[in-house]
Amino acid sequence: MNDSDPGAGLAGRPKRADARRNQQTLLDAAAAVFVASGVEAPIRDIAAEAGVGTATIYRHFPTRADLIIAVYRHQVEACAEAGPALLAAGATPYAALEQWIDLFVDFLVTKHGLAAALRSDNAQFDALHAYFVDRLVPVCAHLLQAAAAAGEIRAGLEAYELMRGIGNLCIGADGDPAYDPRRLVALLVAGLREPG
Template sequence: MGDEGARVAGARRTREALLEAAAQVFAERGVQAPVRDIAGRAGVGVGTVYRHFPDRAELVIAVYRHQIDECAALAEELTGSPEPGQALERWICAFVEFLVTKHGLGVALQSDDMSLRSLHSLMLDTLVPACGRLVDGAVARGELDPGVTAYALMRAVGNLCLLGPGYDREDAHAMVARLLAGCR
């Protein structure tokens, strides 16, 4: 049909509205926010959420995948830099920025909730290896303690990015910087 495209376009628009709404709601009330709230924020019915994202995990992943991919890409870019230590530092800094901006991801990463297991997997599959290469490079140059693994490092950084009253983005950045300093 000739109007096939229109319907698909409409669906894509809805999907995007949902992602937008979910990102906001996740940031405000956490990844466990009621589906209804997300639907409401997006101005759609609950059924629509389920049509696009059969389970919560898929929605969470979809919301963060973009930025996770960007992070991975940045790591790629920095890999092989002549200054591995600095490269790692810059990457971690970008990662922190990502985490504190899209707050809610931190909680999601920390949670051992079944429904968010796949977010862990996504991280493990894309970010950890990417970060791993930077870590390896820095270790090879003696600019990082060989006892530091990419996973534990990212996990720690992720935790340090859990904001709260009296502990804001600046604090997170500062603390992560100190952690890194201590990893040399």
């Protein structure tokens, strides 16, 4: 009896880990398709990107709104976790900030489409926006403080203001293929450098 219980427990653990990995794969695929084609992209495109059937996506995310919300939360978490990881990777704090802002721009380009898709449910959208602010502003603040302490950027920059500025530069990127927010964001980030 004791032999069968541990075996049952072990059999259950890999399945849960596999299910988590499968869901992460679906969310990564959906995010990539949303960045390339917008949140209204066909589910079959997401399934193809993930290497699964459409039924698998619907099993995990019964509605498009469920998928959009899951992608939003997944991307917020990935962006939040990336900040400390970039600093720990040994790059200069300014380089870590630049790399993090690139990830943040990827998220924002997707987020604007997600936001438009979720506007019909203002309470849900407001809750997601609060989640976004609560998770990402402290990460940006930490990166700014590290770069300022290293003398690489001006001191006293506010994370929320910087993130709002970057967000404003990203608005409209999905509606105008000639507009490249990355170029303008790169100019903004270069302007943070300490003179001399």
